Amino acid sequence: MKPDLLRMKEVALIYLDRSGGLQKFVNACKLYNDSKQSYAIFRFPILINPSDIIELDATLGNYILHKPVKATQIFQSVCFTAVKILSLIQQLQTEAQMSIVLKLTHLPSLPSYIFSLCKFPFDYTSQRFYMAEGIVVAMSTVTKYTQGARFVCCDENCPFSEGFQYIRVHTPGATESATVRNNFVCTLCTSPLREDMKYRVLGDKQIIEIVDAKAISAFQGFSSSKTPFRFQSFTVFLRDELTNKMEIGNRYKVIGIPVCMPSCIQITLCLEASSIHLCNLTGPSQISEKFKYLLSLTSKSCWRFTALLANSFASQVLPPGINNTLKLAIFALFFNKQILSPFCRMTVYTLYLALCKEQCCYCNCSNFLFCF
Known part of the structure; x- marks a missing residue:
């Protein structure tokens, strides 16, 4: 193992211990272990304060802000090791069964972390966190999506025809077909993989339309034109515990990862939310x-x-x-x-x-x- 990677895993464990996240993780593991239901995927949201991480180790902090996929893998490895050493979940067999979701408390107050439609698509080629602020103008009902699924090899003689070697988990920006489809092949014998439907895990999903707060401020009081127009909005995906946390008309700060979603012949820029915060009003708290x-x-x-x-x-x-x-x-x-x-x-x-x-x-x- 590379020294930097080992150091980042140590820092991740230290942060979880100091922030109280390790105790929350142990409590969540206990709920899974006490349940009589069979699980293929164990999901753990982890609250991350980037400022505290950077104070402990700048490299890990940079991974969280700019390479969240690799940072998630580091926390996944740490959590899996903790489960195995402490024997927290008896059902857990492989590291792939652990789904770690990083929830950031905030982002640095710098222009490079502000989500801007004017810069599309130049700055959004890499998946990292951005912060967007806007007003909710529309929302959908809560629907289901595939949170994760288990696949096994079709060849009965293959060692991977059983067990939990092939686990597909939703990642930010992934479509339904990226998680579940019928053209996966076994890396050992190249045979097709089939899904074990009884282990498919469904989650909640909600689509939100948000208008940038700056756009509304720019057109405030503009009523001389008779030509009808509408504000350009962008789509935000809320999943699982974030669903039904927004209300139409309220102003929110959304931290998430930009996603380019194909829509017919067009490409739509969306934001996969990691955390949301209701903006505090700066006006007077009472009538004068x-x-x-x-x-x-x-x-x-x-x-x-x-x-x-x-x-x-x-x-x-x-x-x-x-x-x-x-x-x-x-x-x-x-x-x-x-x-x-x-x-x-x-x-x-x-x-x-x-x-x-x-x-x-x-x-x-x-x-x-x-x-x-």
């Missing part, structure tokens, strides 16, 4: 006293306070075209259509046309709600 005073002044009318807010702030926070619709809806609250005469209805329509032009037809001002 001046705002409360304004509410008390307008409390005698059921529409005045709402109209004031819509006229003052709606154009800054609503998508293009919605501001005028909102003002018209508030304006329509003043009238009962059952008692309006045709002349009054024509007056309302005239005022609406003036609203679309952002001017009042009576005094040529833009504050027509209060002028009327």
Whole structure:
């Protein structure tokens, strides 16, 4: 074994011991060992703080940030050795049966770790962690995917026709066909491999659509154009314990590995999430006293306070075209259509046309709600 590799395994074990991850791992092993169910794959999420790792060993920290696949193999080897030495799981036979998932707490606050669609595809040829921040605009229902599967050799005389030598486990960015398909061959006798269906492990998967927070800030208050448009979103894959952890409209920081997924004749850039964090709002935590005073002044009318807010702030926070619709809806609250005469209805329509032009037809001002 290379000295650097041995050193990184020692550091990984030291980190797990100091961070409490080793005790969590032992507890998870106990649950597997006490279960009466037969397992082919044992999955262990491990929480990783890159800053603490780098303080212990810079090489291992670099592996985690830039070569997560190799870093996962290091932790997999350490965990497998611990299971065998301590006899934690009696069913475990091979190292391939252990599925280690690294969950990063954060990434360095440097531009090279920020996920940017403008740089695609130049910086995303290697699979490493990036951080994206955005607002959830859509999400799918939770579906199933193949978390792992066991394969055996079709040749009964081959030693690999039994046992757990061929274990396929989902890796970030892999499609369903990469985990399960019918063209795998035995490395010993080159015979085809067949899947043992009773050992297939299914996990939960959810697809999230996120809009970059910078894009929304750039178009905030933009309502002069009549051409409809939509914000460009990107797809985030949530798996297993991360499913149903997001809500539409909330702003999140997502740490994950970029993936180029084929979609018909196009290539779609996605993000396989490793961890998600709800962004803390930077605004005031309570309503100011001046705002409360304004509410008390307008409390005698059921529409005045709402109209004031819509006229003052709606154009800054609503998508293009919605501001005028909102003002018209508030304006329509003043009238009962059952008692309006045709002349009054024509007056309302005239005022609406003036609203679309952002001017009042009576005094040529833009504050027509209060002028009327």
